[in-house]
Amino acid sequence: MIAIDGPSGAGKGTVAREVAIALGYRHVDSGAMYRAVGWKALQEHVALDSDEAVSKLASASRIDVSTARVLIDGTDVTRAIRTPEIDRAATAVARLPGVRAVLVDRQRVLGERGAIVMEGRDIGTVVFPNADVKIYLDASPEERARRRASDPAHSGPTAVGEVATLLTARDEIDRTRAASPLYAAPDAVVVDTTGQNVDQVVREVLTVIRSKLKT
Template sequence: MNGHYAIAIDGPSGAGKSSLARRAAKEFGFLYVDTGAIYRTVGLAAHRRGIDCHDEAAVAAILPELEIRMAYNKAGEQCMYLNGEDVSSAIRAPEISICASDVSSLPAVRAFLLDMQRKCAREDSVIMDGRDIGTVVLPDAELKIYLTASAEARAERRLKELLAKGVETDFAAVLKDIEYRDYQDTHREIAPLKRAEDAVLLDTSEIGLEESCELLYATIREHLGIN
């Protein structure tokens, strides 16, 4: 691969951004950055301290105490560390999903993490996914993609993931969580989830993972001219 590229993938919770972006990064030799995991790490820290994740002053007060670090294991998977502890599994608990959505709406948290995200793109060719990558974090990305699927399709996929990990839940609970996060993400005052004007729309409601991957790969090849 020649050149330095940034690909921004935005979309609602459970749309498959992480799974697809991770595969695409491996396919094209990019660094994958899961920004949702970074916000989940802050949410986990607040949750462990019993802090109301809507309370900006309380959350902001603990930010200087947080050492958040990303690392990649031998399989190329992103791991998150909080003050030296590997919290990659802990941040995936359903209750932390809610905390992540709540803290991500706080201006103090977004400002705290913004440079960390941009630094990744300055140093490597990246595929970065989140809620405001193409609109705020990397507005000059060479390719912006808005990846979406219906709430029901996303809930079904997320339920399978959670059950496979041994998390006890059901479809109704997962759908409620997704609909809550959709509302929070699209209605927050700072950097709400929305499609960038120049983003390519990919809807995967009716197709599976492999077809979605091929659609994403084709989009990257077409717009960036890389193989």
């Protein structure tokens, strides 16, 4: 089990996918599960601040993140969940303890067979505190904003300043929420991706993983 955590724009998604390919492991984006729940809650007009209602919705939903596509109840929402509206919805539902409990249980089931790279914000601290390797990716606020603004997978603002403001707000929410706040696990290896391209970061992360797995 390889846990990769970090804030938005640090490079988790791209790096986790490439690392999984290099190792021959499965890749799971835990954040896509929260996005899918947020998307469905909006579709069904469920109040995003109602833990009881959203938890019930999450529990009743079939969420598949086992491939490059994201499905909820058979509907492909891969593109639909990468919008500013769903960014906000995912942030809202991710703060709800009941929703996190439902999705953390599912993430643990996905990880039972091992040989998996799972990315998120609480994988190494809450979901798999005993993960074989824990990586925490970070980057300067400016770098993260630039990456997110130019990311074709996300629709929305492209002005770096506007994106930076949104990321700062998201960081504050993630780091101060009561349920599974974002922070680097004490035994995680922190990798600063500022100024590095994807290949460089992937090589560094793979070096860490292979070193850890040998010991």
